[in-house]
Amino acid sequence: MNVKPILSLKELSVSLKIDDNYVSVTEDVNLDIHPGRVMALVGESGCGKSVTASALLRLLPKELVIVNGEILFDAQNSGTPIDIASLSPKGREIRNIRGNEIAMIFQEPMSSFSPLHTIGNQIEEVIRLHKNSSTNDARSIVVGLLKKVGIGNPEKAVDRYPHTFSGGMRQRAMIARALSCDPALLIADEPTTALDVTIQAQILNVMKEMQSEYGTAILFITHNLGVVAQMAHDVAIMYMGRIIERGSVTEIMKNPQHPYTINLLRAVPRLGDLEAQKRLEPIKGSVPSLFERPDGCAFSPRCEKSMTGQCDRQIPPQRQLSETHFVSCFWNSQKPTEDYVS
């Protein structure tokens, strides 16, 4: 892959600050997002997906702090990225990026809009803020956007209030708002989790269409591996704040290398499984709390392949399996016959 990533996380670590103590929430997160590609960030609830997403836009609440790492953002592919991690979280620079070059969609479409302002007002606001367009221009842009995301009668819809929209419509409006300034990167934090199954499919379709039309890169956060196959080009698997494996969709789906990834994939229901009456295998044990992070590999207490003396002592280093496939694990399924050095 020769194109430079537009966003590159380098050893990003976020900690929870309690008085003067720090508790790790995410550790050494490495991630590259390339222009026009969809990166899925997958992991169980509480593993740090939303924290990572908020850190990218410096939206962390004050008790969560970036303790290490870089967030290198290069919207224009200029080769001289800016480090978002070094910006002031309330400053002008980060505000010029938010909503303009990096936009975000949240899980809760019901509460992502203020109930006291019209949908149109809240989308226009973003456009007027970042693109010196007049009120009239902004309005017609909004009407166009609402139409694109599939909201019927957009000329009327701009003047409607959020409470007269259904959840699905609000999420469409949210997508319109996020795309209003044609951002280089869109962060979608579980955008369909709160919706009905049929609506979920519709929203995913809208996102896919928009993605191919605008060519926006997307960081797609989900804990649903089924959605990943449908939406993403690349996948990163997170466990207790660390990316334990990442690669292209095919690499992760067809050739998972980390025991946790393998377990996750086994837990996904498949049509064939149902016919064969095969049981789904839940991952045994449960995720330890932030305050009880195991020594060594955080997955070791639950891992079938865990090697005492090694896994419970050292943090496994990242190994590269192909140009795009990385895994952090001591266990090696097929010994490094195809060691790839780039």
Add this chain to the structure above:
Amino acid sequence: MLHLLLRRIAASIVTLTLISVVAFFLIELPPGDFVDSYVSKKTQGGDIITQEEISEMRSRLGLDRPVYVRYFKWVGNLVRGDFGFSWEYRRPVSDVLAERLPLTFILAFTTLIFTYMIAVPMGIFSAVRQYSLGDHAITILGYVGLALPQFVFALILMYLGHLWFGASVGGLFSPEFEDAPWSVAKGLDMLAHIWIPVIVLGTAGTAFQLRTMRAVLLDELNKMYVIAARASGLSEFRLLMKYPVRMALNPIIATLGWELSHIISGAPIVGLVLSLPDTGPLFINSLLNQDMYLAGTMILIYCALVVIGTFLSDILLMIMDPRIRIGGVS
């Protein structure tokens, strides 16, 4: 919207009617009537009054007729704009009130403005700087304001006012302006006096509204729509004012009528302690003397103020909150 408005108007009229009944019978409730208290005052002064004179007086004042007859007569006259006759002052009730009622309105309105002008900005500050030194200071002041009885507060302020600004602190005017016609100078003189009753009447309400503003705003600050707006690049101040503050104003507006009733029910005692030339002292006297029509009219006017305040707050809420104005998903 229109439908809602009509319903609120109808409700207000029903409320006022019920209040008129309650007011009338409440005044009837204490044993004896105006004639009794008149007679006992006179005999204490050494006068001798015969039984005939007493019953003659009763029938002249209509006090010998049944309660409901008197009520309907009173209400009938009220509707025609006749508030009845004050036996104590021997003048029509409307004359007695004409001089003093405007001052009561001015006092109540000024207090209301004072309450919100202080409570809203301080509440915002307190929420945005939660647990800061300023927030703690405001919290402590608020509790003191809530806990201090108004008459004690009035006396303290009078004392301080006397200490700092010299002689005339009671009342609403300096002696030289008391009977003067309205002029700019008189208005300024009133402003120099009105702050004491305004602070006394307004502090508890201010403290309460401030706590409400702080609590609601703290809640709103963590809402998703605030984070979403921040994620779109809005500056903190613009974001704060446009979204969470607007939301937090709603419960404040909703309690406008309640706040007004709070001010009005505190006013008579404070008026008495500060010897204000408003309706406060008049009201208490009329109750003590069982000067029925005067007392009844004043209760009705006070209640009407509250009902109107509530009505206005409902309308304001409708204007401010589209969820009330326009129904939900159809």
